[in-house]
Amino acid sequence: MSAIHPSAVIEPGAEIGADVTIGPFSVIGSNVCLGDGVEIHPHVVVGGRTSLGAGVKVFPHATVGMVPQDLKYHGEPSRLEVGANTVIRENATLHLGTEGGGLLTKVGSNCLIMANAHVAHDCMVGNNVILVNCATLGGHVHVGDNTIVGGLAAVHQWVRIGEGAMVGGMTGVENDIIPYGMVTGNRARLGGLNLVGLRRANLPREDIHALRNAYKALFDGDDPLQARVDRVAAEFGGSPLVDRMLEFIRAGGDRAICTPRLRDRETE
Structure with missing residues (x-):
């Protein structure tokens, strides 16, 4: 049995799995699919063609599956997929894909998207990734498994971050980061390998x-x-x-x- 607060808005067509919790004043769009055991806290908006895997938790004021901040977007039927057991904290934003990026934004399983973090259109985020508070991924960014992007870090569009990498807080990343690399700086430069993560x-x-x-x-x-x-x-x-x-x-x-x-x- 799912527990849906009477004040929540569930638009016709939304698919709700078993044991789903939806808190007060949250809105679930008509093309949304919520897997089993998903927890939607109060004041959350999940829209677009969005699927949340089993056990995903979304905290207050997060907006998931909104249209991208891309002037080239013209309403194409793009999607957002979030893997099982990922946690999306307060005020985080995850956007749909665009035609120029394969119509898909994807976040893997067991990720932690902390408060105010942003995943832009057409990003491909692997499994076990942590985006610390206010970390920002520009469009078309690829992030490998087991990567940490520090607080207030900003990643330029089209950048690739290899698996196991570590991006320091307040770092501006405009070039690709090798797997297991560790970068810091106003404009990111390699500072060695992520030996702690290894x-x-x-x-x-x-x-x-x-x-x-x-x-x-x-x-x-x-x-x-x-x-x-x-x-x-x-x-x-x-x-x-x-x-x-x-x-x-x-x-x-x-x-x-x-x-x-x-x-x-x-x-x-």
């Missing part, structure tokens, strides 16, 4: 050691990045973490790869 993931020590050596080799020297990628692949290829980092770089994207400052390269 250890918390209980990854083998030998794999972490290989990644550290590969990182140093990758950002040592002034020859073209592709030449350094090939050199690292020849020396350290075969280690799973190294291979993922190299695959990320080779895949390319619309933005450059974030690199260390010169002084960081000298002391790393």
Whole structure:
């Protein structure tokens, strides 16, 4: 049995799973699908073609599935998907996709979207991702699994953030971040690897050691990045973490790869 407060507005056509809770003054749109065990707190709006997976929790004044802040959007039937057990805290905003981004914005499972965080149109957010308070993802941003984006950080449109990365608070990210990279600064620069995250993931020590050596080799020297990628692949290829980092770089994207400052390269 679902518990729906009498003051909540459930538009005709909405699909409500089992054991769903919807609090006072919340609005659920006609094209919304709520999975089993979803909890909608008071004063929440869930609209658009939005699906929330089982066990998702949405806190007061969050708006989920609203039209994107993109002037090119013209009402196309785009969607938002949120995976199971993700928590969306107060005042967070998650927007629908656009035609230019495949008509889909997607947030994975077991994520924590903290208060006032923003997920813009066409973002692809992996599993176990944390967006700290006021973190902002511009349109078309890809965020890998197990990544943390710090409070008040802003990520430029089309940026890719590899799995296991750590973005420091109040950091402006305008270039791609390698998997397991750690970045800080007014304009983000690599400051090493996210070693704390790697250890918390209980990854083998030998794999972490290989990644550290590969990182140093990758950002040592002034020859073209592709030449350094090939050199690292020849020396350290075969280690799973190294291979993922190299695959990320080779895949390319619309933005450059974030690199260390010169002084960081000298002391790393």
